[in-house]
Amino acid sequence: MGRQRIPMVRIKKETHRQVTFSKRRAGLFKKASELCTLCGAEVGIIVYSPAKKPFSFGHPSVESVLDRYLSRNNLSITQTEKPQGNAAASSSVLNVELTQIVSQLEEEKKKGQAMAEMRRANAVRWSMTNWWERPVEEMNMVQLREMKSALEELWKIVVSETSTARQLGLRM
Numbered sequence: 100m101g102r103q104r105i106p107m108v109r110i111k112k113e114t115h116r117q118v119t120f121s122k123r124r125a126g127l128f129k130k131a132s133e134l135c136t137l138c139g140a141e142v143g144i145i146v147y148s149p150a151k152k153p154f155s156f157g158h159p160s161v162e163s164v165l166d167r168y169l170s171r172n173n174l175s176i177t178q179t180e181k182p183q184g185n186a187a188a189s190s191s192v193l194n195v196e197l198t199q200i201v202s203q204l205e206e207e208k209k210k211g212q213a214m215a216e217m218r219r220a221n222a223v224r225w226s227m228t229n230w231w232e233r234p235v236e237e238m239n240m241v242q243l244r245e246m247k248s249a250l251e252e253l254w255k256i257v258v259s260e261t262s263t264a265r266q267l268g269l270r271m
Contacts, residue, residue: 113149116149117148117149117150120148120149121148124146124148124154127144127146127156128144128156129198129201131144131156131158132156132158132194132197132198133194133198135158135190135194136191136194136195136198139191140158141158141159141163141164141167142156142157142158142164143155143156143157143158143161143164143165143168144156144157145161158190158194159190231246
């Protein structure tokens with residue numbers, strides 16, 4: 100089915116607007132970083148949050164991009180602003196590395212959220228008590244089947260450990 104197109108209208112709820120701004124700002128800065136890395140472009144971005152707080156991104160810096168824009172002298176770059184060969188290369192390498200690390204961080208956050216969701220589901224399923232302590236009369240059929248399979252698994256482990264202990268000559 101895929102993603103559906105969201106109409107471009109102002110978000111009414113303030114908290115939703117702030118969350119959307121934060122996510123889109125991060126995406127915008129990431130795209131600008133990729134543009135700098137891939138094309139060697141000099142980029143300067145300044146955005147204001149709904150709370151009127153400024154955020155900026157610039158490569159090589161916001162100041163140098165703004166100075167070039169304000170002076171309207173895009174063709175003549177002074178020697179101090181020209182990136183040196185090694186500096187430009189290391190900057191590109193660092194941008195690529197940053198992009199990879201940000202991607203890894205996003206993946207780890209997703210894994211953490213999935214694990215937290217699983218913990219919540221397990222806590223709800225067992226109602227924050229140990230399943231072996233709950234009275235059988237209070238369990239439904241699904242819970243009873245899960246308890247049965249858990250006890251069967253436990254029995255297999257006990258039998259295995261007992262046979263291992265006997266082979267090692269340990270007393271039971």
